[in-house]
Amino acid sequence: MTTVDLGEDPLALDRQVCFALSVASRSVIAIYRPLLKPHGLTHPQYLVLLALWERAPRTVKDLCQALRAEPATLSPLLKRLESLGYVTRTRNRADERALSVDLTATGRELRKEAEKIPYQVVAKLGMDVAELEALHKALGRVIAATDRALGTDGPGSAS
Template identity: 65%
Template sequence: MSQTEEVDLLALDRQVCFALAVASRSVIALYRPLLEPMGLTHPQYLVMLALWGESPLSVKQLSNLLQLDPGTLSPLLKRLEAAGYLTRGRDPRDERSLAVELTATGKALRAEALKIPPAIIDRLGLTIGELESLHRNLTRVIAAATS
């Protein structure tokens, strides 16, 4: 492009927000057929990932980890509890706090979930290095957008 050509700053195909929105919808759609046999939606899968990392967690801790407000998180937790994957109860260390803990069924589901990352990596056709770089850049974007 020569210096005399003007760049249309409002061109849809140049918008970072558009690329992120389409990428997000597209990647999350790849998870759907992998999660459906497990009885999970993508937001529920994120909750389970957090709890497979550490359980029990308080609702506040879980909310912070997932960057979701408690009002959005609460229905996810209710559905996961109804499915038998977790329990919610008063934290014995702090009765004011609600603790979320995996059940044996929820813990066992992790073995099935181990198939998901390789399937997504294969479907995206990116190397681990490319995905790690993308993750680092997206994390920088999130930090910049939320600071």
């Protein structure tokens, strides 16, 4: 078995992956806030719309899997998006337990404005796109490794 060398102080705050991820996440989301505010959106609501812009309609279960979110977390986001006029929620006639979420015309139209957001985020970060793509790829590996370590595919998954 290979031993892992974590240096002199394995508990040093600035060496913790969880700390770096937490600060980076909060900091990047803070960049999104003023870009989303004119549309009345929070970052979690934006993520829901991103999933719906990829494919709509979707069931709540499908959205939970795509976003790695629990239904209890997603429900208030969907209600708010519906009150903003971006989505509709309807029960499946064949299966009353299944709730379908679809974009409204306003929600589909918003995509045109939202297409500007990634460019604005990249500009505000001041980082090369290649560097951000490499980070994204590394984070994908971290997510896959945590899935393996936890024996899951994330929250809301069937495994």
